[in-house]
Amino acid sequence: MDVIQQLVINGLLTGGVFAIIAVGLTLIFGVMKIINFAHGEFLMIAMYLTYWINVKMGLDPFVAILLIFPTMFVIGIVVYKLTLNPIINSREELTLLMTVALMIFFQNLALMLWSADVRSISLPYSYSTIALGNLGLSLTKVGTFAVTIAMAIGLLFFLNQSWLGRSIRAVSQNRDAAQLMGVNTIKTYMYAFGIGIGIVGVAGAALSTVYGIYPLVGQQFGTASFVVVVLGGLGNIPGAILGGLLIGLIDAISGFVLPVGFNEAVYLLIFILVLLIKPNGILGKATAGGGR
Amino acid sequence: MSCLLEVQNATKLFGGLPAVNNVSLQVQEHEILGMIGPNGAGKTTLFNLIAGYHSLSSGEIIFDGGNISNLVPAKICKLGIARTFQVVKPFGDMTVIENAMIGSFCRHKQAGEACKKALQVLEFIGLSHLRDTPAKSLTIADRKRLEFARALATEPKILMLDEVMAGLRPSEVDETLVLIRKVRDSGITIILVEHIMRAIMSICERLIVLDHGELIAQGAPTEIARDPVVIEAYLGKEASHV
Amino acid sequence: MSYLQDLLTNKAKMTVTIVVIAACLLLVVPALMGNQFAQGIIILILLFGTMTSAWNIIGGYGGQLSLGHASFVGLGAYTAVLLAVKFGVSPWIGMLAAAMIAVAAAVIIGWPCFRLRGPFFALATVAVGEVLRILAINLPGITFGSVGVSVNMSEFGITHMVFREPWAYGVLALILLVTMLGVTRIIERSQLGFYLVAIRENQDAAASLGVNAARIKLLAFMISAAFTAVAGVIYAQYLLYIDPQTVFASTLSVQMVLMAIMGGVGTRFGPLLGAALLVPLDQYIRAYFGASVHGLHLVIYALILILVILLIPRGIGPTVKDWISKYERKAESGVTKQSDEGAA
Numbered sequence: 001m002d003v004i005q006q007l008v009i010n011g012l013l014t015g016g017v018f019a020i021i022a023v024g025l026t027l028i029f030g031v032m033k034i035i036n037f038a039h040g041e042f043l044m045i046a047m048y049l050t051y052w053i054n055v056k057m058g059l060d061p062f063v064a065i066l067l068i069f070p071t072m073f074v075i076g077i078v079v080y081k082l083t084l085n086p087i088i089n090s091r092e093e094l095t096l097l098m099t100v101a102l103m104i105f106f107q108n109l110a111l112m113l114w115s116a117d118v119r120s121i122s123l124p125y126s127y128s129t130i131a132l133g134n135l136g137l138s139l140t141k142v143g144t145f146a147v148t149i150a151m152a153i154g155l156l157f158f159l160n161q162s163w164l165g166r167s168i169r170a171v172s173q174n175r176d177a178a179q180l181m182g183v184n185t186i187k188t189y190m191y192a193f194g195i196g197i198g199i200v201g202v203a204g205a206a207l208s209t210v211y212g213i214y215p216l217v218g219q220q221f222g223t224a225s226f227v228v229v230v231l232g233g234l235g236n237i238p239g240a241i242l243g244g245l246l247i248g249l250i251d252a253i254s255g256f257v258l259p260v261g262f263n264e265a266v267y268l269l270i271f272i273l274v275l276l277i278k279p280n281g282i283l284g285k286a287t288a289g290g291g292r
Numbered sequence: 293m294s295c296l297l298e299v300q301n302a303t304k305l306f307g308g309l310p311a312v313n314n315v316s317l318q319v320q321e322h323e324i325l326g327m328i329g330p331n332g333a334g335k336t337t338l339f340n341l342i343a344g345y346h347s348l349s350s351g352e353i354i355f356d357g358g359n360i361s362n363l364v365p366a367k368i369c370k371l372g373i374a375r376t377f378q379v380v381k382p383f384g385d386m387t388v389i390e391n392a393m394i395g396s397f398c399r400h401k402q403a404g405e406a407c408k409k410a411l412q413v414l415e416f417i418g419l420s421h422l423r424d425t426p427a428k429s430l431t432i433a434d435r436k437r438l439e440f441a442r443a444l445a446t447e448p449k450i451l452m453l454d455e456v457m458a459g460l461r462p463s464e465v466d467e468t469l470v471l472i473r474k475v476r477d478s479g480i481t482i483i484l485v486e487h488i489m490r491a492i493m494s495i496c497e498r499l500i501v502l503d504h505g506e507l508i509a510q511g512a513p514t515e516i517a518r519d520p521v522v523i524e525a526y527l528g529k530e531a532s533h534v
Numbered sequence: 535m536s537y538l539q540d541l542l543t544n545k546a547k548m549t550v551t552i553v554v555i556a557a558c559l560l561l562v563v564p565a566l567m568g569n570q571f572a573q574g575i576i577i578l579i580l581l582f583g584t585m586t587s588a589w590n591i592i593g594g595y596g597g598q599l600s601l602g603h604a605s606f607v608g609l610g611a612y613t614a615v616l617l618a619v620k621f622g623v624s625p626w627i628g629m630l631a632a633a634m635i636a637v638a639a640a641v642i643i644g645w646p647c648f649r650l651r652g653p654f655f656a657l658a659t660v661a662v663g664e665v666l667r668i669l670a671i672n673l674p675g676i677t678f679g680s681v682g683v684s685v686n687m688s689e690f691g692i693t694h695m696v697f698r699e700p701w702a703y704g705v706l707a708l709i710l711l712v713t714m715l716g717v718t719r720i721i722e723r724s725q726l727g728f729y730l731v732a733i734r735e736n737q738d739a740a741a742s743l744g745v746n747a748a749r750i751k752l753l754a755f756m757i758s759a760a761f762t763a764v765a766g767v768i769y770a771q772y773l774l775y776i777d778p779q780t781v782f783a784s785t786l787s788v789q790m791v792l793m794a795i796m797g798g799v800g801t802r803f804g805p806l807l808g809a810a811l812l813v814p815l816d817q818y819i820r821a822y823f824g825a826s827v828h829g830l831h832l833v834i835y836a837l838i839l840i841l842v843i844l845l846i847p848r849g850i851g852p853t854v855k856d857w858i859s860k861y862e863r864k865a866e867s868g869v870t871k872q873s874d875e876g877a878a
Contacts, residue, residue, distance in 0.1 A: 035653040086844055093599050096656055097795065098843050100601065104788060105836035111829035215829075223664065226657055234652065261672045268661045268668075275658055276646045343742070369744035381739035383732050394732045397725045398744035406725070446743055 006135055007252045013141040015248020016148035017207055021221055022228035022240040023155065024199035030172035030235030031192040033092070034084070037099040040222020041106035042197050046072050046204025047213045048114065054121050054208075061121060062143055065205045072201025076194040088189065103222075110215035118212040126209070140209040147206040151199060152241055158195075159237075168192050172235060223264065224251070227271040233281030243282070296321045296481055297342070297373075297450060302351035304337055311337040313505040314351070319450070324472065324482045326496035326513075330526050334505040335485045336378075339454055342483075343375045344368040356449065369398060374448035376439040378455045378485075384428035388419055391427050391438055395445030410445055416478075417441045417471065433464045437471075444475065451475060453484040457491055469495050493517070501525065546861035550854060561814070571817070573700050579806075579813045580707035581769050584714045586793040586805035588761035591718065592754045593791065594799035595727060597734030598648075599656045600755070602663025603762060604786035606636045608670065610763030611770035611781045612677060618686040618694075625695035629767045636763035637756045644755045648748040651737075660784075667782035682777025685770060695771045703772040710768060711806070714761050718802050721757070730754055731800070785832060789816075792839050798849030807851050812838075 025039045046068055053064045083102060087094050129136035159165040170178040171188045179185055211217065228247050232239025247267055254266040274281065297319040304312040312334045319325055327335045340346045342353060344365040352361045360368055369375075374395075383391050392410035393403075400406040414420040417437050422430070427438060436456055443451055453472070457465045465488060472495055476482050486492050492499065493513045500510040503525040509516055516522055564572040589603050613635050614628030623631075643662055647655040671680045690696050697703060721727040729750045732740040737747050770776045780786075793812050798804025812835075819831040846853045 035657065083840060083844070087847070090847065091597070092653075093597060094843055094847055096599055096653065097791065098840065100788065100791075101836045101839040101843065104785075104832055105840065108829035108832040108836065112827055112833060116828070223660075226660075230654075230657065259672070261668060265665050265668045265672070268665045271661050272658065272665075275650075275654055279646075279650050279654060365738075365741045366744050366746045369742060375742055377739065377742070381736045383735040383739065385735060386731060390728065394728055394740065394745070395743050397728060401725055403723055403725065403728075406728075442739075442743060 002134065003256075005133075007256055008249065009132070009135060009137060010141070011249035011252030012245055013137070013145045013248070014251060015245035016145040017203055017244075018221070018224055018228050018247050018251075019241045019244025020148045020151050020203040021200050021225040022232065022244050023152065023237055024196040024203070025225050026229045026232065026235055026237060026240040027155075027168075027199070028193055028196040029229065030237075031168055032088070032095075032189050034095045034099065035226070036193075036196070037096070037222070038102035038106060039196075039200060039225060040218030040220070041103050041110075042072065042076070042200050042218070043204040043207070043221055044110060044213075044215065044218035045075070045106065046201035047208045047211075047217060048110065048119075049201075050205040050208040051119055051121055051213050060123065061205050061209050062147065065147065065202050068201045068205040069198045072204075073194045073198035075201075076197025077190055079197075080190050080193040084193070085186070085190065088186075103218075107215055107218065114215065116214060116216075118214045120212050121208050123209060138210065144206040144210055147202060151202055155199065155237070164188075164191055168195075220264075224267060227267045227274075230271060230279070231274055231281055236281060239281055294321050295319070296356060297483075298354045299338075299342065300352045300354065302338070302341055302353065303349045304334075304341055304346055305349040310349075310505050312341060312502075315502070315505075315507045316351075317500055317507060317510065319481060319483060320498075321481055322476065322479065324476055324484070324495055324497050326492045326499045327483065327485045327502065328487075328492060328499055328516075329502035329508075332504075333502040333525075335502050336454070337505075338502065339375070339452060339483075339485055342368075343373065343452060369446055369448070372447075372449035373452065374443035374446045374450070375452040376436075376443050376454055376456055378458065380432075380435045380439045382427035382430070382435050382438055385426065387424050387426055388430070388438055388441075389414065389423040392419075392441050392445050395442040396447075398446040409447075413441050413445045416474070417444070433460055436460065436468075440471070444480075448480060450481045450483060453482065453486075455485055455487065457486060457488050465491055544858065544862060544865070546858045550858065557810075570700070571821075573704070575814050575817055577700060577704045577707055577772060578817070579809050580704060580711050581765055581772070582789070582793065582813055583806040583809040584707065584711045584765040585762050586790045586797075586809050587711070587714045587718060588758045588765065589790045590794045590799060590805045591721065591730075591758040591761075592751070593758075594794055594801070594805070595721070595730040595734070596751055596754045597730075597800075598751055598755070599791070600659045600758075600787075601656050601791065602659035602661070602784070602787050603758075603790050604782055604784065605639065605659070605663045605666050606759045606762035607766035607769065607786060608666055608776075608778070608782035609636050609639060610766030611776045612670065612683075613763070614767040615683055615685055615770050615776055616677070619683060622686070624693055625767060625771055626693070629764055632763040632767050633760040636759040640755045640759035641752065644752045645748075648751040648755075659787075663782065663784060663787055667778050667784075670778035670782055677778070680778055682775055682780075684775045685773075687774065695768075696774075700772070703768065706768050707765075707772075710761075710765060715802060715806070717757070717761070721754075722802060726750065726753060734800075788835070788839075792835060792842075794849075795839065795847075796842050796849055798851030798853075801849070801851050804849050804851040808849070811850070 021043060025036055028034060028036050049071065050061045050064050050068060053059050053067065054061060083098055084095060087098060125139050128139040130139055130142055159169055167178065167183040167188050170181065170183055171185055175185060224247060228243040229240055231246065232243030250267060250270065251263055254263040258266065295318045299315060299317050302312055302315045303310060315338060327338065329335050337346065341348060344363050347362045352359060355371060355373060360371060383394065389410055392414055393406045396406040396409035400409055411420060414423060417440060419434065419437055419441055422434065430438060440456065457468050460468065469491060472482060496513055498511065499513055499516045501508050501516060501522050508525060509519050509522050561572055561576060565576050585607060589600060592598050593600055610632035613632040614625050617623040617628045617631060618625055643658055647658050670677045685696065687696050690698055729740065729745050732745060733747045733750060741747060766781065793808030794805040796811060797806065797808030816831060819834060823830045
């Protein structure tokens with residue numbers, strides 16, 4: 001019984017991370033209709049940045065988040081301006097390919113610069129636990145989850161209260177109407193991308209306290225985040241959060257039940273199932289189909 | 293003349309709002325039928341219901357004896373109803389003849405046959421001198437003609453034209469009217485949605501008028517022009533009492 | 535004959551032809567003289583040329599980005615090799631089985647995805663590619679796992695598709711490539727080809743003209759899958775050994791896409807051109823940097839892809855063609871200008 005409870009809690013805690021990564025991805029898709037295949041790589045970059053900040057400046061990763069968010073935001077905007085903005089009005093396939101190219105670029109650049117060695121951040125409280133009933137919860141995992149919640153609340157606040165947030169929502173619902181209302185779509189795309197990257201950066205900073213850092217770590221989480229986004233509905237932020245938690249649970253359970261190596265296959269299979277049965281996602285909008 | 297297309301009590305709801313509300317009409321073979329009404333009346337929705345772009349919330353559409361109520365656009369085209377788009381959609385990278393061939397391929401599987409038919413249609417429309425021009429280099433008037441040609445190449449029984457004269461100069465409107473008559477005389481039934489009054493009055497043999505999703509009048513153009521209900525719909529209560 | 539005349543007067547065409555011939559000689563001459571490295575490059579160009587040309591059918595003409603096309607290479611390779619190793623089945627029969635399995639996989643992936651609009655197809659192909667790779671690694675009972683499996687080399691000769699001389703593989707690959715290019719030409723000029731491009735340009739307009747988009751895309755995908763799998767079989771027989779990392783690699787999928795994009799998507803020879811450029815580049819980078827700097831060749835690939843998308847998104851082939859015809863038009867107007875001046 002305890003084992004199951006432990007699994008569920010751990011699953012939810014990890015799910016929080018999946019959720020926040022997916023939120024960034026789904027935000028970008030909702031606004032620009034681009035699937036950012038390089039999303040996981042930005043997570044990886046943020047993790048490495050957090051590592052260097054911790055090693056060189058001795059800063060705790062949770063504190064470093066205050067630095068990481070703006071840094072990743074700027075990195076997102078720069079990458080967007082250089083590689084995506086020029087082709088934003090071309091065929092969808094080209095923008096998709098560009099994000100694939102960025103994925104390969106960052107993955108292998110990291111490999112070249114920092115080698116495949118796994119690095120980890122050790123903190124004085126890395127092994128501490130909080131007691132919940134008769135379960136022990138890893139403090140770092142709880143901290144990560146708390147960051148997730150804070151991020152989600154902050155984002156919802158931003159999207160509903162700020163002008164930029166509302167223009168982002170407007171553009172993702174109806175680009176032409178938003179333009180007619182005076183929203184500069186080009187700038188909105190840019191900021192939305194930056195924010196999406198900033199969010200995944202925060203996830204990376206938090207994640208670095210519990211997970212090892214290596215060039216391909218982005219691929220692992222990136223793939224899961226695509227599944228989450230489709231599960232929750234493309235462009236649907238609450239869906240991404242729910243989906244993330246669900247995938248976290250499934251991941252924890254399948255990791256326990258199945259032999260090693262199969263859990264990735266499990267959520268990929270889920271992904272394929274969702275495509276077959278409910279491509280709009282469990283909470284999705286009704287736009288996945290054709291002209292009807 | 294027999295009834296080729298029949299719409300029976302068609303209703304389309306968008307989130308509870310009826311865009312088309314209990315509309316019934318019949319289209320006779322070989323006639324030129326016009327659909328008019330103020331903006332937002334539901335003309336485009338009705339058009340799209342017939343062409344298969346929306347599914348009916350209730351009611352039925354019968355074409356040539358068969359129920360086409362919820363078929364997809366591609367199937368409806370194969371059955372013999374072709375349409376043009378208000379905002380033209382040419383295949384930009386293909387030439388004019390290649391565009392037309394996409395239409396003629398509907399009835400001719402072999403490229404050679406499709407090409408011959410496409411050429412015939414282009415000559416009929418008057419675009420054959422532009423056959424090898426890429427569609428994206430055409431003027432707006434020629435693009436509209438290409439849209440027309442493409443739909444015609446599918447050898448339809450009914451050709452539905454969605455504001456095909458919008459944005460054209462008066463001389464171009466006249467040319468289009470001549471073309472429409474030519475097409476009808478070759479045996480095709482025409483349904484048109486249009487806002488240009490003089491075009492409608494001169495070419496349509498029968499009009500149906502929609503307002504707020506409902507059919508408020510139908511008949512010959514001259515009757516419709518005098519109908520107080522129609523005038524009220526377009527211009528408001530004041531105008532109908534003048 | 536008129537092409538040659540044309541060639542001599544058009545400086546641009548002349549330049550391009552000379553460059554192409556020089557490049558070919560650079561490879562072909564050493565190969566003919568027995569240089570193994572050059573021979574290997576040519577064989578890989580032929581094989582990859584086929585794979586990327588096959589991708590081009592669905593990805594270029596159809597505009598449907600398959601990002602996991604290596605799935606078919608792997609399915610083809612594993613089907614034939616496992617059948618030969620476990621049941622002694624000839625790779626020729628294995629080839630047939632490989633094509634059938636690939637087509638089945640294409641239907642399973644394509645049928646749900648092509649009914650939907652949006653990035654689902656791309657995502658699904660990535661997912662399937664990953665799943666297959668993971669299954670190949672984690673089901674050693676069937677696939678021998680990450681250790682891989684050697685081709686059945688008990689006997690040599692054409693019936694076993696195992697040759698002592700590498701050039702024999704080259705001949706097989708060449709035949710397959712020529713067949714692929716021939717099929718591409720047939721498709722280009724047929725209803726299927728026209729419909730594919732129409733769907734790519736504007737799916738709604740195509741539907742209004744009676745085109746069943748889902749069915750057309752599926753057909754193209756099936757053809758693409760079959761040819762890719764057959765190329766996979768020859769690839770396996772050539773390498774004499776396969777493992778999940780080689781034949782199910784996502785980098786292989788990306789290479790197929792990159793070659794087509796670079797050479798010219800949606801054109802008949804574009805993908806082959808891309809293969810002819812990238813394969814030598816890849817081999818040279820591996821030869822000089824491979825062991826020392828991990829990941830360098832992929833960084834270079836990524837940069838090339840980024841630059842191609844930004845600068846010549848239609849690919850080298852169409853861009854060069856444009857350059858040639860621009861030159862021709864300038865030359866023509868130059869001629870008429872002269873004759874005008876002469877008359878005046």
